Amino acid sequence: xxxxxxxxxxxxxxxxxxxxxxxxxxxxxxAEPNTQASLIDLAMPGTLPVLNEEAVRMACMFxxxxxxxxxxxxxxxxxxxFYPDLPKGYQTSQMDDPIVGLGHLDIALExxxxxxxxxxxxxxxxxxxxxxxxxxxxxxxIDLNRAGTPLLEIVSEPELSNAKEAVAYAKAIxxxxxxxxxxxxxxxxxxxxxxxxxxxxxxxxxxLGTRTEIKNVNSFRFIERSINHEIQRQxxxxxxxxxxxxxxxxxxxxKDETRSMRSKEEAxxxxxxxxxxxxxxxxxxxxxxxxxxxxxxxxxxxxxxxEAAFGLSTYDAxxxxxxxxxxxxxxxxxxxxxxxxxxxxxxxxxxxxxxxKENLDISQSPVxxxxxxxxxLRIKDNTISGKIxxxxxxxxxxxxxxxxxxxxxxxxxxxxxxxxxEAMLDEVLAANAEQVEQYRVSxxxxxxxxxxxxxxxxxxxxxxKANPQQVNELLKQKLDQ
Amino acid sequence: MHQLTLANISKALAAKQFSVRExxxxxxxxxxxxxxxxxxxxxxSKDSALQQAExxxxxxxTGISAPLLGVxxxxxxxxxxxxxxxxxxxxxxDNFVAPYTAAVVDNLNKAGCISLGKLNMDEFAMGSSGxxxxxxxxxxxxxxxxxxxxxxxxxxxAVAARLVPASTGSDSGGSIRQPAAxxxxxxxxxxxGRISRWGMxxxxxxxxxxxxxxxxxxxxxxxxxxxxGFDERDSTSAQQPVDNYVEALSQPLKGLRVGLPxxxxxxxxxxxxxxxxHTAIDQLKQLGATFVDISLPSLPHAVPAYYVIAxxxxxxxxxxxxxxxxxxxxxxxxxxxxxxxRSRNEAFGxxxxxxxxxGTYALSTGYYDAYYLKAQKIRRLIxxxxxxxFKNVDLILGPTTPNLPWQLGSKVNDPVAAYLEDIYTVPxxxxxxxxxxxxxxxxxxxxxxxxxxxxYFQEARLLQVAHQFQQHTDWHARTPAGF
Numbered sequence: 001x002x003x004x005x006x007x008x009x010x011x012x013x014x015x016x017x018x019x020x021x022x023x024x025x026x027x028x029x030x031a032e033p034n035t036q037a038s039l040i041d042l043a044m045p046g047t048l049p050v051l052n053e054e055a056v057r058m059a060c061m062f063x064x065x066x067x068x069x070x071x072x073x074x075x076x077x078x079x080x081x082f083y084p085d086l087p088k089g090y091q092t093s094q095m096d097d098p099i100v101g102l103g104h105l106d107i108a109l110e111x112x113x114x115x116x117x118x119x120x121x122x123x124x125x126x127x128x129x130x131x132x133x134x135x136x137x138x139x140x141x142i143d144l145n146r147a148g149t150p151l152l153e154i155v156s157e158p159e160l161s162n163a164k165e166a167v168a169y170a171k172a173i174x175x176x177x178x179x180x181x182x183x184x185x186x187x188x189x190x191x192x193x194x195x196x197x198x199x200x201x202x203x204x205x206x207x208l209g210t211r212t213e214i215k216n217v218n219s220f221r222f223i224e225r226s227i228n229h230e231i232q233r234q235x236x237x238x239x240x241x242x243x244x245x246x247x248x249x250x251x252x253x254x255k256d257e258t259r260s261m262r263s264k265e266e267a268x269x270x271x272x273x274x275x276x277x278x279x280x281x282x283x284x285x286x287x288x289x290x291x292x293x294x295x296x297x298x299x300x301x302x303x304x305x306x307e308a309a310f311g312l313s314t315y316d317a318x319x320x321x322x323x324x325x326x327x328x329x330x331x332x333x334x335x336x337x338x339x340x341x342x343x344x345x346x347x348x349x350x351x352x353x354x355x356x357k358e359n360l361d362i363s364q365s366p367v368x369x370x371x372x373x374x375x376x377l378r379i380k381d382n383t384i385s386g387k388i389x390x391x392x393x394x395x396x397x398x399x400x401x402x403x404x405x406x407x408x409x410x411x412x413x414x415x416x417x418x419x420x421x422e423a424m425l426d427e428v429l430a431a432n433a434e435q436v437e438q439y440r441v442s443x444x445x446x447x448x449x450x451x452x453x454x455x456x457x458x459x460x461x462x463x464x465k466a467n468p469q470q471v472n473e474l475l476k477q478k479l480d481q
Numbered sequence: 482m483h484q485l486t487l488a489n490i491s492k493a494l495a496a497k498q499f500s501v502r503e504x505x506x507x508x509x510x511x512x513x514x515x516x517x518x519x520x521x522x523x524x525x526s527k528d529s530a531l532q533q534a535e536x537x538x539x540x541x542x543t544g545i546s547a548p549l550l551g552v553x554x555x556x557x558x559x560x561x562x563x564x565x566x567x568x569x570x571x572x573x574x575d576n577f578v579a580p581y582t583a584a585v586v587d588n589l590n591k592a593g594c595i596s597l598g599k600l601n602m603d604e605f606a607m608g609s610s611g612x613x614x615x616x617x618x619x620x621x622x623x624x625x626x627x628x629x630x631x632x633x634x635x636x637x638x639a640v641a642a643r644l645v646p647a648s649t650g651s652d653s654g655g656s657i658r659q660p661a662a663x664x665x666x667x668x669x670x671x672x673x674g675r676i677s678r679w680g681m682x683x684x685x686x687x688x689x690x691x692x693x694x695x696x697x698x699x700x701x702x703x704x705x706x707x708x709x710g711f712d713e714r715d716s717t718s719a720q721q722p723v724d725n726y727v728e729a730l731s732q733p734l735k736g737l738r739v740g741l742p743x744x745x746x747x748x749x750x751x752x753x754x755x756x757x758x759h760t761a762i763d764q765l766k767q768l769g770a771t772f773v774d775i776s777l778p779s780l781p782h783a784v785p786a787y788y789v790i791a792x793x794x795x796x797x798x799x800x801x802x803x804x805x806x807x808x809x810x811x812x813x814x815x816x817x818x819x820x821x822x823r824s825r826n827e828a829f830g831x832x833x834x835x836x837x838x839x840g841t842y843a844l845s846t847g848y849y850d851a852y853y854l855k856a857q858k859i860r861r862l863i864x865x866x867x868x869x870x871f872k873n874v875d876l877i878l879g880p881t882t883p884n885l886p887w888q889l890g891s892k893v894n895d896p897v898a899a900y901l902e903d904i905y906t907v908p909x910x911x912x913x914x915x916x917x918x919x920x921x922x923x924x925x926x927x928x929x930x931x932x933x934x935x936x937y938f939q940e941a942r943l944l945q946v947a948h949q950f951q952q953h954t955d956w957h958a959r960t961p962a963g964f
Contacts, residue, residue: 039581043801045574045682046561046583048715080797080844082821089800140817142805271844273853276686276794278716 001239002203005231006211007166007196008120008158009223011173012151013183014127014191015058021126021150022049022092029189033132033143041129041148043087048277051076055150056281057291058182059099059124062152064292065176066119068103073280076124081268084142085129093153095272098123099281100152106300107172108318109165117169118157125151146190152182158197158208163227167220170194171322174220175299179324193218198230200238209234210244214251214258226251230258302327310340319348325362329369336373339380346372350393366397375403385468387459388412416467421474424466428457429478439479454479482507483643484960487700490646491548494541501541501551505534505595508553512597512644515964521619521638523558524566525598533595540593548703550593556649557636558599559606559682560586560691565596569682570614571604573802573809573828583680584715585649585691585708592707597645601635604830605799606656606684608632609902610892613832618889621664622961623927627886630660636694637664642964647695647704651681653688654787655881655906658918661694662881662930665920667947667957668694669701672938673913674719676705677712683798685791686717688910696957698919698947702726705940721938729941730948735769737946738874744780745879745905754880757922757929761950762878768949775870775877779862780908786859787907788836788900789843789852796840799833835896864912871936876946880905881918881930909934917943920956928956 020027023040040047063070075097078090100122106114127149132141154173160166174192177183185192199211212234214226229251234244248267249258297305299321306317306327320330326347334343351372355365375392378384384392384407395406407413415421429436432454439450458471482504485493493499509527516522530553537551556562559569561579568574586596603613611634612618621629622642629638633650637660640648650657652670661668669692676691683689693704709723741762746755762772804810804824811827814820829837843852870877883904892899909916914934921931935942951957 042806044561044580044807045567045569045577045801046559046579046678046680048679048717050714050716078797080800082800082803084803084805084817087801087806089803090797269846271797271841271846271849273793273797273844273849276717277683 003200003231003235004203004205005161006158006199006201006208007160007162007227009156009160009166009170010195010197011154011156011170012193012195013154013173013177015055015150015152015182016184017052017054017058017150019052020148021052021055021124023148025148027149029186031145033141033145035145037129037144037147041087041144043089049092049275051278051281052150055124056099056283058180059122059152060283060288060291061180061182061295062122062154062177063100063103064288064295065180065298066100066103066105066122068119068122069101070099070283070288071097071101072283072285073097074099074123074283075280076275076278077272078275080271083128084140085131085144085147087129087144087147091126091128092275092278093125094123097280099283105169105172105176107165107168108303108314109168110315112314114314115165117159120155120157122152122154125153127151152177158199163224163231166196166227167224170220170223172299175322179296179299187218190218194223196223196227196230198227198234199244200231200234210246212244212246212258213248215248215261217251222251222253225253225256226258229256233258296324310334310344312340312344316344316348320344323362329362329365332369333373333376336370337376337380339376342376342379343373346376350390354397366399367393371396371402378403378407382414382416382467383407384412384414385464387468388414388464412465414467415462415465416470418470418474421462421466421470422478424461425458425471425474425478428454428461432457436479451475451479483511485646486696487552487646487703488697490552491703494551495546501534501537501595502531504551505530505553505597508597508645512639515642516639516644518625519620519622519638519642519644520617521601521635521642521644522555523568523570523599523601523616523635526565526596529565530595530597537593537595547593549589549707551595552593552647553595553597553645554589554647554649555597555600555636555639555645556586557602557633557651559602559651559684560649561680561682562586562596562599565599567599567682568615569605570602570616571828571830571833572615575615575809577808579680581680584677584712585681587680588708589649589704600633600639600648603632603634603656604833605682605795606632606651606653606689607795607832607836609655609659609899610634610887610889611638611660612889612893613830615830620889621886622964623664624886626888627927628663628889630663630882630886632656633660633668633694637661637666637668640664640666640694640696641961643960647693647700649691650694651684651689651691652906652910652916653685653690653791654910655903657692657694658881658906658916658930658932659903661918662920662932663886663928665928665956665959665961666694666696667698667701667917667919667951668692669705669917669940669943670909670915671705671709671940672719672915673910674715674717675721675915675938675940676708677710677715677718679712679714683794685794686798687794688787688791690910697951698917698944699727699730699951701917702730702944702948705944709940719938724938724941726941726944729945732945733769734765734946734949737770737876739765739770739772740775740870740874740877741772742775742777742780742870742877742879744777749883749901749904750880751884753924754883754885754929757924758878758880758931761921761931764953765878765946765950768953770946772878773874775874777863777866777870777908779859779866780904782859783863783908783911784900784904786856786863787903787911788839789856790860792836792840793843793853794840796837796844799829799837802828804828832896860911863908867908867912867914867934867936875935876942877934879932881932882906885924885927885929905932913937915940915943917947919947919950920959921950921954922956923959928959
């Protein structure tokens with residue numbers, strides 16, 4: 001049977017506020033346990049929440065960026081359940097009236113097509129603390145530093161049809177929240193995590209299959225792997241005559257499998273109701289309009305501009321606009337060298353592999369955009385060849401200075417004096433007289449292959465500095481004499 | 482000294498008729514002598530009270546004078562007091578020493594008040610008799626076989642027995658006004674949000690309101706003056722400006738239009754209480770007030786709506802008492818669930834458990850619309866009733882309670898009967914309007930209260946009317962025999 005997959009994501013983005021959503025405690029990551037837990041975070045009797053306006057502002061920025069409906073009023077609700085790292089016995093969240101309503105985001109797929117993904121809602125809520133199971137034999141430690149950290153839970157429509165699309169969507173949201181400066185996007189520290197709702201159905205069926213939810217997936221790679229694993233598991237289960245049960249599952253990256261956490265029957269009745277300690281949040285229209293003017297150029301707008309202004313493919317443009325830093329870097333390089341194609345090739349090629357290899361972020365690049373742009377200028381004006389440029393690039397990465405300094409110091413300037421090149425070629429041909437004879441009696445096909453040999457010899461003789469185009473032309477003339 | 486009202490203590494201290502220390506020791510001695518038969522205090526802060534008294538005397542000796550400087554008070558034990566046990570009259574918090582001080586107590590401390598200790602109450606403010614306290618019931622000083630009302634039971638008893646001139650209380654469904662009525666005191670529940678809730682242990686957050694029990698309206702006015710106002714720590718506290726309550730007291734009543742809701746005078750009401758209320762009406766007429774009959778048609782639904790919403794809120798407000806961070810924890814829990822179940826089961830009393838169960842049920846999937854949402858609709862209707870009534874009248878007057886204080890233990894096994902005793906007080910909490918109970922007569926040696934209700938933030942009007950009434954009556958000045 002042909003199967004079809006339906007995926008929806010719930011992304012928890014930790015908002016980059018200085019203080020917690022309902023208390024004045026710091027949100028800095030990694031402090032000593034319980035040093036960032038105030039009376040409110042500890043749920044002392046008689047304490048009350050006060051909403052952090054910065055969190056509201058950030059949620060509105062997100063709403064505007066995904067073209068969502070932002071109602072004049074939104075309401076906080078209590079989600080009730082007992083857990084040791086949930087000090088009040090309820091999580092203050094939003095249920096019926098979230099701050100961000102229906103919106104959408106356009107994402108670029110690998111084949112270059114654009115897909116519009118619906119965003120059902122995004123709501124504000126507080127994070128829980130952490131239970132520490134190690135180091136306390138027979139007991140559990142509780143660290144409430146994270147309790148009360150503001151989260152924006154972004155819920156997509158069930159419109160993603162495979163793991164790759166899900167990852168593309170998650171990456172697009174990740175890019176967006178970092179563009180907006182509302183989330184640091186640090187997945188290792190849990191600032192950006194994802195619940196994946198997955199179901200399968202026979203191709204053509206319109207009703208949805210029973211879904212399972214994979215909780216707290218914290219890397220793009222794991223999103224892809226866990227979804228693929230879950231799709232496979234569900235299909236095999238159904239094909240073997242079984243039934244998918246609605247449940248929450250956990251992905252184990254070590255075993256690359258998902259396993260059941262709790263079924264629907266075991267699920268809590270959260271008894272949501274409006275939190276009586278917090279007034280409905282009023283969002284004045286003029287505040288929204290004011291925020292709208294503060295929106296930066298968004299990833300989609302940037303991608304479209306890169307395509308239009310620089311003639312880039314959708315895929316290249318989306319890679320280059322994947323982060324504000326990357327896009328800024330690219331734009332500086334392009335501006336200096338005035339050659340978008342060259343800039344794209346180098347930023348997505350040499351530079352990206354260097355960063356990957358060193359596991360660095362673009363903001364930590366050992367080669368500055370100015371240096372790279374300067375080097376590309378030297379390629380364009382024929383001072384160096386592309387091949388020499390790779391040497392120069394490595395030297396720049398090693399901190400030896402800018403391209404001009406390196407070219408000068410190492411004597412890498414390209415030879416373009418045709419007299420000098422001709423003299424060098426004469427020497428090469430003389431040294432390989434036998435091959436020259438062979439070349440001259442060979443057919444076109446064989447000649448083509450041998451021509452490469454001569455070019456190689458010539459470039460080696462010039463230590464790579466001879467202008468390759470001139471070498472080609474002059475060599476051809478000489479051999480065909 | 483103990484016969485003086487708070488206002489007169491203030492004057493006597495200013496006139497150096499006695500020192501704060503003399504007054505404080507006198508009251509502490511009375512408490513030690515008399516409270517064992519009344520059980521109004523949970524914690525007596527003898528040493529710190531004497532220290533505060535000496536500090537107040539010192540300030541007064543340097544010429545510093547403030548109306549409340551050196552005035553002794555005691556606080557309902559749900560207000561957090563730094564370094565002092567704050568038990569909420571529950572085994573759950575029997576060992577809980579608060580790490581901070583509630584806004585209302587803090588403001589009174591800053592105004593110079595001295596705290597003699599913490600007062601008994603119904604457990605977590607759930608009850609109308611004082612009998613649900615983990616520390617045992619407080620006794621009504623007018624008849625120690627009877628309840629003093631609740632939940633601010635100790636707050637009423639300590640003032641009525643002249644152990645302290647005034648006390649703080651909280652009123653979510655009548656918990657200040659009803660015990661004030663049962664013990665012959667003036668008790669004010671301000672508008673919801675008039676006094677910060679910061680540091681007041683939550684029972685039903687959308688109803689909870691701090692207030693005061695004292696002998697006179699004037700005393701209440703002085704305390705309200707020191708505590709009313711916006712607090713940025715409480716998002717539900719009101720930004721409304723604070724009136725000058727003390728100044729308003731002397732305004733005459735001429736032209737005052739008072740509404741008498743027919744629903745407050747039906748067959749539920751003990752007719753003897755009805756007679757007391759009508760005598761009070763006659764007295765107010767002589768002072769220039771005019772009376773009209775009005776109707777609050779949604780009133781019959783008030784009690785069920787109140788108990789659904791209050792219990793729903795209580796069920797989640799009390800979730801934090803889980804034995805994990807503070808408070809009672811059961812011995813040797815075998816796992817997490819055991820820790821939760823036994824800690825809560827062993828430390829909460831019957832009434833608290835009952836309301837947690839009711840509230841949990843009312844919020845559950847499948848019942849939410851039928852109970853919680855419906856109750857909220859009734860709440861809206863009751864608010865509308867008051868809004869329309871106050872278009873035609875300045876004040877609403879009626880009995881505070883349908884019956885006299887009952888015998889201790891007589892309603893313990895009939896919670897619904899006890900809930901129905903709140904019929905006249907819960908509407909003000911549902912609407913959020915201010916209310917006051919003032920003593921207006923005696924029946925069989927037991928005090929009777931008359932209740933005044935005013936539009937939002939019109940506490941000054943309540944206090945003014947009660948004060949003018951008290952200028953022409955002496956019910957507020959009576960003392961139970963033996964105290």
